[in-house]
Amino acid sequence: MRIVAEHLSYTYNAGTPFAAKALDDVSLTIEEGEFFGVIGQTGSGKSTFVQHLNGLLRTPSSLKRGKKKDGTVLTVGGFDLTDRKTDFRALRRQVGMVFQYPENQLFAETVFSDVAFGYKNFAEKKPEAGEVERAVRDAISVVGLDYERVKDMSPFELSGGQKRRAAIAGVIVTKPEILVLDEPAAGLDPLGKREVMALLHKLKESWCKTVVIVSHDMDEVAENCTRVAVFSEGKVQYVLPPAELFRRTEELLRLGLDIPLTAKLVRALGQRGVTVDCDFTAEDLVRKLLALGGDQC
Numbered sequence: 001m002r003i004v005a006e007h008l009s010y011t012y013n014a015g016t017p018f019a020a021k022a023l024d025d026v027s028l029t030i031e032e033g034e035f036f037g038v039i040g041q042t043g044s045g046k047s048t049f050v051q052h053l054n055g056l057l058r059t060p061s062s063l064k065r066g067k068k069k070d071g072t073v074l075t076v077g078g079f080d081l082t083d084r085k086t087d088f089r090a091l092r093r094q095v096g097m098v099f100q101y102p103e104n105q106l107f108a109e110t111v112f113s114d115v116a117f118g119y120k121n122f123a124e125k126k127p128e129a130g131e132v133e134r135a136v137r138d139a140i141s142v143v144g145l146d147y148e149r150v151k152d153m154s155p156f157e158l159s160g161g162q163k164r165r166a167a168i169a170g171v172i173v174t175k176p177e178i179l180v181l182d183e184p185a186a187g188l189d190p191l192g193k194r195e196v197m198a199l200l201h202k203l204k205e206s207w208c209k210t211v212v213i214v215s216h217d218m219d220e221v222a223e224n225c226t227r228v229a230v231f232s233e234g235k236v237q238y239v240l241p242p243a244e245l246f247r248r249t250e251e252l253l254r255l256g257l258d259i260p261l262t263a264k265l266v267r268a269l270g271q272r273g274v275t276v277d278c279d280f281t282a283e284d285l286v287r288k289l290l291a292l293g294g295d296q297c
């Protein structure tokens with residue numbers, strides 16, 4: 001399923017004195033199989049954009065009877081999200097949404113019932129006996145938790161990283177084709193961050209076809225994403241692979257964004273007359289530096 005947005009705009013509290021334009025004519029396409037990154041300063045519209053992808057935020061024509069379509073395109077696979085008649089419940093089975101700090105939404109008495117809630121909530125029909133248990137077991141195992149050990153534990157007994165995994169399990173339990181995560185690694189320690197990113201790659205290989213992350217960590221984006229959309233004041237400024245995006249150091253800094261450590265090193269070397277052409281992953285930078293030989297480094 002590919003995601004297509006054309007001329008997508010969104011205003012909070014439209015028609016009131018508190019109106020706030022959060023998206024302004026956003027057009028971008030996310031292909032099936034991507035590990036897509038969404039970056040931008042706080043308030044640039046990242047969360048507003050991704051919350052459209054599972055119909056949590058909706059276009060006016062999808063909400064009001066008789067409201068004419070206005071040239072906005074928003075499709076996810078065969079789902080037309082500008083259409084009132086679209087089965088948004090079916091959409092939500094296909095597009096899993098993990099919010100910022102998802103562990104804050106864990107509420108059930110046990111890890112099992114929390115993850116099971118995610119399944120029952122979106123199930124097409126009343127699940128058959130054994131079906132829920134199987135789905136919950138698979139989801140808890142795939143996120144790297146020990147099912148037998150954690151299933152009867154309270155979510156609050158888990159460590160920070162484990163809680164995040166349990167929360168992710170509650171979303172992927174329906175096996176969505178597309179998994180969207182708003183700042184999935186925020187607030188975790190460096191090891192927890194690496195583990196979550198490794199988990200997302202594993203999920204993409206075995207479980208969900210497409211992963212979309214919102215991130216403010218440029219190293220994370222450089223290391224993990226196939227392409228990146230840069231949001232600024234509700235508009236999309238660039239959609240590029242990291243290897244091309246992070247060459248535009250000066251433009252990104254002007255937009256108030258950070259750049260990855262690798263891009264900072266390449267920039268510092270450039271200022272000393274050493275040109276390094278890399279894709280801004282640490283591995284590629286090290287390889288290119290070693291290839292330069294001892295005289296220049």
Ligand SMILES: Nc1ncnc2c1ncn2[C@@H]1O[C@H](COP(=O)(O)OP(=O)(O)O)[C@@H](O)[C@H]1O
Pocket residue numbers: 012013020021022040041042043044045046047048049
């Ligand atoms: N629930 C809301 N009510 C009113 N304004 C909002 C709401 N959520 C976000 N906004 C505004 O919309 C803009 C975009 O916000 P958001 O999509 O959350 O940005 P980001 O995720 O990039 O930080 C900001 O100006 C923000 O203040």
Ligand SMILES: [Mg+2]
Pocket residue numbers: 046047048182
């Ligand atoms: Mg946000």
